[in-house]
Structure formats: structure tokens, C-alpha cells
Amino acid sequence: MSVVVEQNPALMEVNPPLLPGVQGYHDLTEKVSAIVEGDVLKTPRKYWITLGVTASVTGLLAAMLTFLVSTGIGVWGNNRPIGWAWDITNFVFWIGIGHAGTLISAILFLFRQKWRTSINRSAEAMTLFAVMCAGIFPLFHTGRPWRAYWLFPVPNTDLTLWQNFRSPLIWDVFAVSTYFTVSLLFWFTGLVPDLATLRDRARTKVKQWTFGLLSLGWRGSARHWRNYEAAYLILAGISTPLVLSVHSIVSFDFATSIIPGWHTTIFPPYFVAGAIFSGFACVMTLLLIARWTLNLQQLITIKHLENMNKIILVTGSFVGYAYACEFFVAWYSGNIYERFTFLNRAFGPYWWAAWSMYSCNVFIPQLYWFKSLRRNLWVMFAISITTNIGMWFERFVIIATSLTRDYLPTSWGYFHPTWVDMCTFAGTIGLFLTLFLLFARFLPMIAISEVKGVLATQKHLFKNQEVVTK
């Protein structure tokens, strides 16, 4: 294929091939499967060391949650007037991270963005793990997680109550649980043909049985593919409004209240843009590490990464616009409480959090206007980290500054996280990374069958072009 490209410099200029380094279908199968099929005992030691560290941090999470359940939620720092604090910040942060996975797999699919195929599988996996981490916080904030089923409309003899469907909190339960389930089904649907590839390549009995059962007998029949493509389109079609609805509903938790700084109609689009922004940054962090450690340079090219950086620039600018808009409306509304809240946000006791957020989310991503910086691996790694720090601060600033000083000065306060708060959050990062490391080692990280479709299109395109130029 690279030979054909050299013959067509004009086409190369207009529409360069996405994966010039891949030699063909079999080469691609080999490249992706090699990671999964390697002998477990011969996995590089750096993998086990990293996994050991992240698993230990996950152990910390287990210890913190055990401590919380056995002692009570007083071990967290939430208290009057800041009843929602660190835990809800983390919940919104993790849910937001998840949004990039669905955006890449569903919205970019509908827009026919072929470059998504190299990154969608890992982004979808990341979504699942992020939503798992998110779920931990509201689940344990209940104090009695074994009664979490009270949140769902299932018959419960010990309560004989129903949920209040007028409350955004119950909408949130439905949104997040639906989001997780649909993401899981979407992810597994995409995985089935690749599991069939691994089944067909498996040498040992254990692998043959494992992949044989997981791939459900998939054999790539034309009839299978026709229904499969219909299913994929439907799943993408419903996931698109779903992903927009999830963070909108999360923002309703705030926007339907009467707290100054929360009670605004800009919240749903502002939250969704921020979620996609943070999610792409998180995908970037994970992909850069995976690309480097697993040698995926030919499958995840600079072109892929540059495209993601463009989305980070756009969504970061949306977020910046939303900040500006909030300030304008606070002034323009003439509402003294709104004005006070926003001045207090930027110059009050949490000024350090607010300015971290403005710098990381609005100012730093503007560097991506320069092509050389968009394509620089060190720059993008650094910005992916600062973006997620910034987006964590955004949620913290929204939640803490509005609650710390509302209408009554007698009930003003200041939030201090406890060590349990901090260790629990660190623990969820450990859980997230542990799950991602296991996924990257034991399941195909690149959607083999989808990338093959891209290769076929490229071959077809360049073949026809050759005929024309001759």
C-alpha cells in the first residue's frame, strides 16, 4: 500500500492514508493479537510492577470504604453548610470522563469519522471503568450501600415506599445506570468479531474455550454482518442522545435547586461540553501511555492524536465561553446573590481553585492553535493532565463555592476534606488504572474488524486513483 501512495503524491496531499504503516489485514491481526496472546508469564516486568502499584491503591480504596461503612459517613468532610462536597465532585468528575468513550464510539461513528476506529475500543472501556468509579461515591454516600436497591422502583417490603419521580436525583439514578448498561452492551457488541478472531487463533484449550464462548459462535457471515451493522447503527443512534442526556441530567441535580451559582439554564450544555473535554483528555493520557508501552505507533498515529487535540481545543473553548457567559449573566441579571457568588468564586476563599480551573481549562488548551504543539507528544501529555486537573477543580469550584457562602452569612463555612476523602479519591484512580491495565493486556485494545474496514476503503480508494492517473 505504501508503494501505491508514493505513486500518487497528489492524493497523498489531499487525503493521506490513515494507517500508512500497516501492511495489510493479516499484519493488523498480528499486531493487535500479539499483545493479547503473549505468554502471561513473559509479560514485561514493568507491567507487573505498574499493576502492583495500581492494585495496591485499589486496596486503599477497599480499606477506606470498609472504614466508612463500619464507622459512618462522618469520616468524610461533608458538613453544614457544604453537604455536597468532595464525593459529589468526584462523582461528576468520573461521569464526565466517561463521556469521551461514547462520543468517540457513537457520535464520531454517525459523522463517519474513520479515524475513530483506532481509539474507540479503549475509549469505550475507559467509559465503563470511569462510570464504575463514579458510582462508588453516591453509592457509599448513602451510608448503607446494601440498601441501594431502594433507589430503583423494585418492590421492597422493608420500606413500602416509592421513589419520587419529581426529583432530579432519581433521574440521575436512571441516567447513570442506563448509561453504564448501554455502554457495556455497545462495547461487547463491538468486541464479538474480535473475540472470534482470537478464538480462531487460539492454540491452548483454555483460550479456545474462553474465546469460543465469549465470541458466541460468530463466524462473519454476510447475514451476520448485515444485522450487526444495523445493530451498530441503532446503538450509535441511541447512544448519541443518551450521552448528551446523562450529563444534562447530572447538571439538573444542581440547576433545579435555588442555590446561587447553580440555578442557571446554561448548565446542561456547559456540563456536556466539559465532560467531553475532560474525557478526551483522559483518553489522551491513557492512549499515550499505551501507545508508548505497547508499541502502537503504527495504529495510533500522530494524525489520530492531533484530531483528538482539535476536539480538546474546541470543547475547552466551549467551556471558556460558558464561564464568561455565567459571569455576564450574574452581572446582567441584577441579582445581588448571583453577583456575589461569582465574585466570591473568583476572589473569595476558593480563589486558588477557581484560577487553577480557568488556567487549566481555558488558557492552556489555547496552545493547540499551533500545529506544532498539537503534534508534540510531550505537550499533549502535559495538557491532557492539566485538563483533568482543571476539570476536577471546575466541579469542586461549582459545588464548594456556591455552598460555602449562600444567602445567610451566619451559615457560611469552609470545606476541609478529610484524609478519608483524599484516600478514597486516590483509590478510585487506582481502581480505574488497574481495570484499564487488565483490559489492555487481556482484550484487544484496537477494534481489529473496524480498522480492517478502514484499510479496505483505503486500498479501494488508492486502487481506483491509480487507474485514473494512468
Add this chain to the structure above:
Amino acid sequence: MNVDLIKDKLGLGDDKIYGVIGEFSEPDDLVEAGRKIRQMGYTKLDAMSPFPVHGIDDAIGVPPSKLGWIVIFFSALGGLTALLLIWYVGVISYPLVIGGKPLFDFSYSIPVTFELTVLCTAFATFLGMFAINGLPRLYHPSMRYRSAHRASDDRFLLVIEAVDPQFDPQMTAEHLRSVGAAEVEVVEG
């Protein structure tokens, strides 16, 4: 029990032929061959490929997917169930006035109705797709083909099933060779 009879009933008899399989190395060749074979009058055709090959459906006559009809039914069911649930809870089972809000209203029912519609749609799509495809299953005669494992790697297989009225092992194999199949094999069922 007569083992042979059971095998026969299940279509697993040793002397049964499943069909003839021809192998191609490029998707364009598969589509071209499929079209020619169909023009020869064969109707019971299938193809196996590592990714969806565009144009193969029309070439070998795969009917459009019926999945959408199944899914739309369950989507509607999901949405109606949600509305019914919210109405039943708010008006019949547990009427409680909170903040002067009505016991039932469409406006505040939208989020939960939407989410349950999406959830039902997703399950119907996922389960429906595999059900229409006859999956999961542990075995299929096409897997007896010598290089069936390459159909999930880099080979494109054209299948003419033995149930085709025109089917004759020798002749059909010859036809497949004539349209450019590199490898041709008669596969037992």
C-alpha cells in the same frame, strides 16, 4: 437411541454435504465473484469475511435487516412502561403532594421515560441482533472448512450451500474456480 437418526435430524450426518466454499484474498474480488455466481442462478449463497464487505449484500442477495422493526416495538414498550410506572406511582399507589407539584405530569416524566426507552432499545438491539443471527451457537458446519479460521483474519469466503437446487459438488466447485476462487473445497455438514 439411534445415533445416526439423531445426527440426521440435526443435519450432522457424516455423508451430508454442507456446501462448497471458495476463497478470495480481496473484498472487491469476493463481491465480483458473488455477483457472477448469482447470475449463474445460484440462490443459497453466503459469504464469510473478517469485516463487513460493502456491496456483498446486493451481490449475493442478502435481504435487508429486520432488526429495526423488532427494536422499535421494544423502544415504544420501554417508553410506555416508564410513563405508566410514573403515573401509577404518583397518582394511584403513593400520591404525595411535594412543593405543590402535580401528581403526574409529562414535563418531569421526560428524563426517566427517555432513559427507559433507551435502555429497552439497547437490550432489544443487542439480544435481537444475536437472536436473528442464530447466535450464540457452539458449532456451524462452515467451521469445518480447512481455512475457516482465516475468515476472521484476512480471507474472504464465498459459500454455496448444498440446499441450493442447482447444487452439484463437482459442477459447483468448478463454477467457483471459474469466477476466480484461489482455493475451493467441498465441506461436509
